[in-house]
Amino acid sequence: MSLTHLDRLEAESIHILREVAAEAGKPVMLYSIGKDSAVMLHLAKKAFHPSPPPFPLMHVDTTWKFRAMYELRDRAAAEAGMELIVHRNPDAERQGINPFDHGSLHTDMWKTEGLKQALDKYGFDAAFGGARRDEEKSRAKERVFSFRSANHRWDPKNQRPELWRLYNARKAKGESIRVFPISNWTELDIWQYIRREGIEIVPLYFAAPRPTVERDGLILMVDDERFPLREGEVPVERSIRFRTLGCYPLTGAVESDAATLTDVIQEMLLTTTSERQGRAIDHDQAASMEKKKQEGYF
Amino acid sequence: MIDPAYATDALIAEDIEAYLAGHEAKSMLRFITCGSVDDGKSTLIGRLLYDSKMIFEDQLASLTADSKAVGTRGGEIDFALLVDGLAAEREQGITIDVAYRFFATEKRKFIVADTPGHEQYTRNMVTGASTADLAVILIDARKGVLTQTRRHSTLVHLLGIRQIVLAVNKMDLVDYDQGAFDAIVADYRGFAQAIGIEDFTAIPISGVAGDNITGASANTPWYAGPSLIGHLEEVPVEADRLAAAPFRMAVQWVNRPNLDFRGFSGLIASGRVRPGDAVRVLPSGKTSSIERIVTMGGDLDEAVAGQSVTITLADEIDCSRGDVICAADMPLEVADQFEATLVWMAEESMFPGRPYLMKISAVTVPASITEPKYEIDVNTQAHLPSKCLGLNAIGVVNLSTDRAIPFAPYAESADLGGFILIDRLTNATVGAGMIHFALRRAHNIHWQAIDIDREAHARQKNQRPRLLWFTGLSGSGKSTIANLVEKKLHALGRHSFLLDGDNVRHGLNRDLGFTDADRVENIRRVGEVAKLMTDAGLIVLTAFISPFRAEREMVRRMLPEGEFVEIFIDTPLEVAEARDVKGLYAKARAGKLANFTGIDSPYEAPETPDIRIDTTRMSPEDAAEAIVDNVLDAWSPVI
Numbered sequence: 001m002s003l004t005h006l007d008r009l010e011a012e013s014i015h016i017l018r019e020v021a022a023e024a025g026k027p028v029m030l031y032s033i034g035k036d037s038a039v040m041l042h043l044a045k046k047a048f049h050p051s052p053p054p055f056p057l058m059h060v061d062t063t064w065k066f067r068a069m070y071e072l073r074d075r076a077a078a079e080a081g082m083e084l085i086v087h088r089n090p091d092a093e094r095q096g097i098n099p100f101d102h103g104s105l106h107t108d109m110w111k112t113e114g115l116k117q118a119l120d121k122y123g124f125d126a127a128f129g130g131a132r133r134d135e136e137k138s139r140a141k142e143r144v145f146s147f148r149s150a151n152h153r154w155d156p157k158n159q160r161p162e163l164w165r166l167y168n169a170r171k172a173k174g175e176s177i178r179v180f181p182i183s184n185w186t187e188l189d190i191w192q193y194i195r196r197e198g199i200e201i202v203p204l205y206f207a208a209p210r211p212t213v214e215r216d217g218l219i220l221m222v223d224d225e226r227f228p229l230r231e232g233e234v235p236v237e238r239s240i241r242f243r244t245l246g247c248y249p250l251t252g253a254v255e256s257d258a259a260t261l262t263d264v265i266q267e268m269l270l271t272t273t274s275e276r277q278g279r280a281i282d283h284d285q286a287a288s289m290e291k292k293k294q295e296g297y298f
Numbered sequence: 299m300i301d302p303a304y305a306t307d308a309l310i311a312e313d314i315e316a317y318l319a320g321h322e323a324k325s326m327l328r329f330i331t332c333g334s335v336d337d338g339k340s341t342l343i344g345r346l347l348y349d350s351k352m353i354f355e356d357q358l359a360s361l362t363a364d365s366k367a368v369g370t371r372g373g374e375i376d377f378a379l380l381v382d383g384l385a386a387e388r389e390q391g392i393t394i395d396v397a398y399r400f401f402a403t404e405k406r407k408f409i410v411a412d413t414p415g416h417e418q419y420t421r422n423m424v425t426g427a428s429t430a431d432l433a434v435i436l437i438d439a440r441k442g443v444l445t446q447t448r449r450h451s452t453l454v455h456l457l458g459i460r461q462i463v464l465a466v467n468k469m470d471l472v473d474y475d476q477g478a479f480d481a482i483v484a485d486y487r488g489f490a491q492a493i494g495i496e497d498f499t500a501i502p503i504s505g506v507a508g509d510n511i512t513g514a515s516a517n518t519p520w521y522a523g524p525s526l527i528g529h530l531e532e533v534p535v536e537a538d539r540l541a542a543a544p545f546r547m548a549v550q551w552v553n554r555p556n557l558d559f560r561g562f563s564g565l566i567a568s569g570r571v572r573p574g575d576a577v578r579v580l581p582s583g584k585t586s587s588i589e590r591i592v593t594m595g596g597d598l599d600e601a602v603a604g605q606s607v608t609i610t611l612a613d614e615i616d617c618s619r620g621d622v623i624c625a626a627d628m629p630l631e632v633a634d635q636f637e638a639t640l641v642w643m644a645e646e647s648m649f650p651g652r653p654y655l656m657k658i659s660a661v662t663v664p665a666s667i668t669e670p671k672y673e674i675d676v677n678t679q680a681h682l683p684s685k686c687l688g689l690n691a692i693g694v695v696n697l698s699t700d701r702a703i704p705f706a707p708y709a710e711s712a713d714l715g716g717f718i719l720i721d722r723l724t725n726a727t728v729g730a731g732m733i734h735f736a737l738r739r740a741h742n743i744h745w746q747a748i749d750i751d752r753e754a755h756a757r758q759k760n761q762r763p764r765l766l767w768f769t770g771l772s773g774s775g776k777s778t779i780a781n782l783v784e785k786k787l788h789a790l791g792r793h794s795f796l797l798d799g800d801n802v803r804h805g806l807n808r809d810l811g812f813t814d815a816d817r818v819e820n821i822r823r824v825g826e827v828a829k830l831m832t833d834a835g836l837i838v839l840t841a842f843i844s845p846f847r848a849e850r851e852m853v854r855r856m857l858p859e860g861e862f863v864e865i866f867i868d869t870p871l872e873v874a875e876a877r878d879v880k881g882l883y884a885k886a887r888a889g890k891l892a893n894f895t896g897i898d899s900p901y902e903a904p905e906t907p908d909i910r911i912d913t914t915r916m917s918p919e920d921a922a923e924a925i926v927d928n929v930l931d932a933w934s935p936v937i
Contacts, residue, residue, distance in 0.1 A: 002538060003604050005326035005407035014606035015565045018551040022619055022660070047563070047606070049594040051555040133398050140397040159395070160727045161421055161643050163428035164716045165565065166657050170725040184409055186400045192322055266314040 006193055013040075013181040014047040015165060016144060017128070020179050021048070023169035024126035027055040027179075028085070030115075031077070033069040034245045035201050036130035038076070039190055040182055042199050044128075045080055052081035058127075060118055061088045062110035064099055064247035066223050072202050087118035099249040100228055106247070116152045119176060126169070126177045134186045144183050150174035191265045204242045205264060207256040211235040218252035243268075324402065327535055330411040330426045330459075332450035333436030338467045342436065342505035343412055346527075347401050349512055396426045405531040420676065420690035421643040423453055424730060428716065431536045432461035434526070439472045439502070443485045449676045451486075455495050456639060456692070456732070458709060461533050462490075462498040465526060469518065470504040476520040493679055501526055540603040544628035545569030545577070546706065546714060548659035549621045553608050561592055561608040562617055564660070567706075567713035569625065570602045571609065576626035579617045580704035585626050586613040620661035622704040622714065630714065633736030634702040635668070640695050642687040644721065644728035649686050649815050650695075651822035653852045654728065658717035661703050664855075665719070669696040686815040687729075696737060708732035723848060755835035759793045763832035765857060766839045766929070769850060769904065770867030771896050772882055773874040775913050775921075776841040779867060782922035784839055790930075792837055797824060799842040812893040818849055825853035832861060845901045865925060866907035871896045873914060 003011070020027050029044060031037045044053040057077050077084035089097075092109040099106040119127060133140045143159050145167045160168055169177060182190075194201060204221075211222045213233050220227075222235045227249065229235070240253035241264070258267040310317050333339040399410040411426030413419065427433065433454040437447055454462060464486055472478045483500045490498055501510055502518050503526055509515035512527045524532070546567045553561035571577075575588045589610040591598040601607045609623070617623065624630055642648050648667060656665035673684035673693040687693045708715030712732075719729035756763050766783065768776040777798055787794045803810070807823055810816040821844050831838045844850055854862040874896070875883040886894035893899045904910075909928055911921045 002325060002541075003602065004322060005324050005402075006322060008326045008537070008604055011565055011604055011606040015550065018563055018606070019660075022551050046594045048551075048553065049608070050559060050561075050592065051553055134400045140399065141395045161425040161718075161730065162727075163425050163718060163730045164712050165429075166716065166718045168657065168718060168720055168725070168727045170655070170720055172725060184398065184400070186402075186407075188321075188402070189407070192318065195318070196322060262314055262318070265318060266310060269310045269314075269317075 006189065006196060009185055009189055010043065010046070010193070012184065013043045016167070016179065016181040017044055017047040019167050020126050020128070020169065021054050024177070026124050027126040027128065028058045028122070028124040029053070029055055029128040031057040031059050031073070032130065033059065033065065033073050033202060034130070035190055035194060035205060036132065036182060038199050038201050039185070039193055040128060040130045041076060041080060042197060043181060056083035056085050058085040058087065058118060060111060060114045061086050062106070062114070062247050063088060063093070064249060066202070066204055066221070066245060066248045068202050068204050069245060072200070076200070085118070085122065087114060087121070089114035089117055099247055119152070124176065125171065126179055128179050128181060130182055131180050132185050133183050142180065144180055145169060146178045146180065147171065148176050148178060152176070187268065191268060195261050195265065202245060204245060206260065207239050207241040207258050209237050210240050212238045212240060212253065219255065221248055221253055223248040320404070324405060324407050325535060326407045326409065327432060327530060327533070328409045328411070328430050329432040329434060329530065330413060330430040331434045331436065332413070332423065332454065337436040337438050338505045339412070339436050342465070342467065343399055343410055345505050345508060345511060346410070347399060349508070396422050403527060403531055408530065420453065420692070421641065423450065424457060424641050427454055427457040427459060428712070428730070430459055432463065432530070432533055433459045434463045434465050436465050436467050437482060439466050439468045439478055439482065442482045443489060445677045447486070448489060448679070451490065451495065452493060452676050452679055455493055458712065458732070462495060463526070463529060464498050464500040466500060466502050467505055469502045469509055470507045474502070474517040499523070499529055501529065537604040540568040540711070541570060543568035543603070543710070545571045545575065545625040546630065546711065547623050548714065549617060549619055549623060550660045552618055559610070561610050562623060563606070563608040565606045566601060566603050567711050568603045570600055572600045577611070577623050578626045578629045579615060580622045580624060580630050581632045581702055582616055582621070584615040586611040586615050620659070622659065630704040630706055631736055632702045632704050635696065635698045635737040636705070637694065637696050637734045637737060638731040639734070640687065640693055640729055640731040642689060642691045642729050644726060645689055646728070647686045647688045647814065648729060649818040651818050652848050653722060653855065655720040655722055656699060656717050657720060658703060658705060659714055663703060664700040665697055667695045667697050671695060705733055707735055722851065752833040752835065755833065759835045761792055761835070761837065763835050764837045764861055764863055764929070765828050765832055765853070766837065766863050766865055766925070767844070767850065767853065768839065768841045768865045768867055769844045771869055771871060771874045771901055772843055772894070773877050773879050774867040774869035775918055776867045778918045779911065779921050779925070780839045780841040782918055783925050786922060786926045787837060793835065794837040794839060795831055796839045796841070797828060814899070817845065821849040821853065825856050828853070829856045832857060843895050843901070845895045845899065847902045847904070850904070863909065863929070864904055864907045865909045865911065866904045867911050867913060869913045
């Protein structure tokens with residue numbers, strides 16, 4: 001019996017999850033409801049079986065996720081036997097921050113600030129995130145255990161060396177760690193693992209006829225009545241699916257007929273654009289993700 | 299544009315199920331690329347990603363734009379730009395960290411650790427090499443074997459990588475000349491044998507032109523060996539070698555959902571395990587047998603090296619995080635003193651005697667370097683005498699741990715023989731080491747049990763032992779005040795002893811100088827002597843500059859909680875220098891006295907001393923009175 005690449009990736013991720021559970025004071029798993037989160041949650045269930053994972057799930061909500069995401073979120077947490085914490089930035093809520101009127105302030109306040117607030121509020125000292133190194137150039141260099149100062153800043157020049165399977169989880173009071181258990185997975189690995197393990201994901205990953213408008217080169221889905229149509233815009237039914245999921249007004253769809261997992265993988269293998277292309281955040285400039293991360297974005 | 303080796307689109311389009319079945323069965327190889335920017339390392343990795351279709355159109359568009367803006371290839375696609383991740387690096391045009399890249403071929407998934415080649419980044423290379431099954435050592439065909447080639451090979455060999463590829467790059471720039479290639483290979487072979495590398499595979503390539511990367515190049519008809527990818531797809535992976543070794547698993551987590559279930563979770567470091575196998579738990583040495591191998595998908599009949607599992611044992615024996623479960627007839631060694639290779643990774647040097655935390659498998663234990671043996675010059679492989687190791691230095695040392703731990707020599711198991719050292723104050727990872735073997739004397743020296751214990755000694759003197767640790771700059775007034783304190787204690791009938799810095803250096807520590815390393819050892823010895831004296835029931839006073847926080851903390855930890863009292867004689871440098879009782883500051887300023895604290899050697903003031911004396915506001919007499927009051931108030935003086 002020789003281990004396949006998925007076996008080895010799974011073993012590595014489980015090892016990381018257990019290491020944090022053993023060494024951190026108060027860990028939490030950040031859950032974004034996307035496919036990467038789904039895989040991370042599944043790995044956590046496997047790592048601690050027959051116990052439930054010994055930490056809560058936390059969703060830093062922006063109130064602008066797709067409706068289908070909210071439906072899966074509550075069910076997934078209950079099935080894993082884990083407490084679900086939902087945090088919404090009260091300042092953003094009060095000011096009615098939204099992606100249509102506020103541009104990048106939407107991401108800053110709901111996600112970056114919201115996450116810092118939530119970590120401080122509950123005193124979590126370690127937070128699992130589902131980021132992968134193949135997503136983006138600055139992610140390729142981030143450690144599995146990534147340290148944040150007491151004010152949540154990341155210093156890319158002062159990262160701890162990570163050797164073998166030895167993770168140094170020690171930190172001073174007030175400091176915290178972001179831990180990325182699926183750092184070494186690629187998009188294809190994620191899809192193959194979802195297929196192998198039969199993991200439930202949001203149906204939006206599969207093609208279906210959905211109401212859409214085309215705007216600034218992105219196909220956007222009109223997910224609810226809050227979507228302000230511009231003059232002359234009429235929602236058009238298109239067969240679409242999503243390669244990543246975020247806030248629906250910021251997430252571009254692709255036209256597709258891939259209605260099953262196998263179809264999706266096939267389409268992914270034959271496609272010629274990277275998955276982050278549908279995200280507005282990366283287009284600003286080459287180093288935008290690195291800057292956002294230094295400021296505390298996950 | 300796509301090389302045939304990756305041309306899978308047809309299969310994907312026609313029979314996706316067959317393709318996926320094949321892809322799921324792929325194995326995984328992790329490798330490291332070693333070389334400098336000039337050797338074309340980033341270009342080679344960019345080429346591997348590009349050829350394996352890991353580059354999408356949108357990335358290609360931004361790459362093309364970047365190539366025109368900042369590329370070094372005159373507007374042609376500059377593959378190096380694909381992999382230089384952080385903004386600082388893009389500006390400087392060098393890679394300064396470890397980046398991980400991913401690509402897959404028909405047979406394997408690959409994880410590439412891309413690390414910088416310059417000497418000041420040794421720690422990054424060591425980090426990247428620690429998880430690699432194979433190393434690709436790049437050589438510029440025009441330059442041949444260089445100092446840095448030798449350095450990279452030495453490091454790769456130290457980290458125990460068994461598979462080495464010598465990629466002679468830029469063959470296009472030497473007209474694909476076989477003579478040039480053969481000469482480099484012969485040169486390298488001589489060096490490799492000298493440092494103990496048993497075997498390597500040499501391949502002539504061009505990262506820019508793509509020769510011998512994925513298939514045989516028409517430009518090198520004289521070369522009959524495999525292409526780089528062809529070779530990477532075929533070499534055995536480390537995990538398969540480990541599967542054939544005896545069963546060993548460090549316990550990471552004890553899984554206890556209810557009283558009826560007690561599982562031990564961990565990643566199998568080596569070997570195989572089946573229900574019924576006899577096992578031994580170390581360090582306790584207790585034996586049992588495997589009951590079940592539990593997974594969410596049902597119990598397993600067998601598990602193998604590299605898998606993360608949860609096992610239950612047939613007997614209720616003690617076993618917790620950090621213990622190692624191993625084959626009963628092939629147990630690990632357990633020891634508390636080791637010889638190891640140590641790579642130093644912090645700006646602040648390693649000092650013998652200073653206490654660090656050692657993390658090995660799932661154990662974290664206090665440890666210190668007892669004897670630095672020599673430093674290795676990674677360029678010449680020469681052994682240099684050295685007492686301490688600076689950033690990026692590599693040495694062989696003896697070290698000891700506070701308690702005995704199970705381990706395997708690194709050469710047998712990286713998981714059970716590789717360790718990191720952690721700074722106790724900053725929590726930074728400051729060093730990485732590889733255990734060679736346990737030192738014999740660890741087996742033979744045992745603690746002698748003594749009937750008249752420290753309690754008995756203290757009771758006889760009718761006092762609580764204390765260590766009053768005076769710290770401060772030279773000339774701050776430590777000795778003067780300590781002397782007055784002792785006189786007062788003596789007058790009150792207390793049993794005390796004053797250890798003075800200058801006096802101790804005339805005897806016990808006459809062999810030590812004033813380098814940072816010697817200062818650490820000076821304090822360690824004084825700490826040990828003071829500890830023996832408190833064991834004897836005395837109130838010990840010490841007056842040493844003791845400039846480093848870490849050593850004062852070390853002494854505090856040697857004693858029972860509350861017995862160490864840090865007294866900071868706070869005299870500003872200007873004041874101490876103006877007093878200059880012994881004329882030492884004048885000498886230091888004149889350059890006649892090196893390593894003088896406050897002048898060219900740092901003083902790390904206590905952040906939260908137990909007592910602080912400001913000598914600019916208080917006379918020595920008043921200070922002594924205040925200390926004695928504080929001391930006698932704070933403790934009930936009589937048992």
